[in-house]
Amino acid sequence: MQEQLISDTSQAFRSVFHSEQERIFLAPGRINIIGEHVDYSDGFVLPAAIDKYICFAVKKTVDSDICTFYAKDFNDSFSFKVNEKQVPVAQMWVNYVLGVFNAVQESGKSIGGLQIAFGSTIPMGSGLSSSAALECGFAYILNELFNLGFTKKELAVIGQKAEHTFVGVKCGIMDQFSSVFGKEHQVIMLDCNSLDHQYFEANVDGYSFVLFDSCVKHTHLTSGYNDRRRDVDNGKKYCGKDFPMYRNSGTSALKCLMKYDPK
Numbered sequence: 001m002q003e004q005l006i007s008d009t010s011q012a013f014r015s016v017f018h019s020e021q022e023r024i025f026l027a028p029g030r031i032n033i034i035g036e037h038v039d040y041s042d043g044f045v046l047p048a049a050i051d052k053y054i055c056f057a058v059k060k061t062v063d064s065d066i067c068t069f070y071a072k073d074f075n076d077s078f079s080f081k082v083n084e085k086q087v088p089v090a091q092m093w094v095n096y097v098l099g100v101f102n103a104v105q106e107s108g109k110s111i112g113g114l115q116i117a118f119g120s121t122i123p124m125g126s127g128l129s130s131s132a133a134l135e136c137g138f139a140y141i142l143n144e145l146f147n148l149g150f151t152k153k154e155l156a157v158i159g160q161k162a163e164h165t166f167v168g169v170k171c172g173i174m175d176q177f178s179s180v181f182g183k184e185h186q187v188i189m190l191d192c193n194s195l196d197h198q199y200f201e202a203n204v205d206g207y208s209f210v211l212f213d214s215c216v217k218h219t220h221l222t223s224g225y226n227d228r229r230r231d232v233d234n235g236k237k238y239c240g241k242d243f244p245m246y247r248n249s250g251t252s253a254l255k256c257l258m259k260y261d262p263k
Helices: 002-017 092-106 130-145 152-167 174-181 225-242 253-259
Strands: 023-032 047-061 066-071 076-081 113-120 186-191 197-201
Touching (some): 002 023, 002 047, 002 066, 066 092, 092 152, 130 152, 130 174
Parallel strands (some): 066 113
Antiparallel strands (some): 047 113
């Protein structure tokens, strides 16, 4: 399936740009085993990257300040000038890449022109973090091709910032971190406050993780996700009044509540 994705994306690049790509990049989706809605409250999560990807076929353009994207799955294109300030647009998928570009631009880094076609085997709107794969895949491409010098943790934060600023979803760091740091046959225990992490072998011989696609699509922007995030943040503030040790400790609101004894 991975080979077919690469072949289809390469073909899309040739059809749209009438040339051969120079590089192929893959960015994985993710599952989460433990810690739903804990990442944005600075808790611990246990995600893993999966063998579903966004594939990017990429070519640098000489003497050009234009970055052009072709989204194969949408049959849609978008171009922007890399020396100009960008703002969110009506095409929602575009805001994920524009948000990444904006974060890179605000860091003082500069990039050149690119041609990019991308396609995906990550089901969109199914909770497998196709958006994080798009954000972090693009951030990784820029870092690699233009020698920007970002660390892997910084790339994950850039992806998160893109979602906060241009998409409007106040997500935690888990999705982006998983896409950047995922390893084959490994799960990641991640402290979402410090970004300290540890790998464990995903040795589940005799057992299986089964993913069911309900075919019910969702978006964080319209699902009440930001409301839940606000509720958790308010809960942390109230806990912090009675338990100052938790105010900036990175301990999740859930742990704080478990410690609370009204007596």
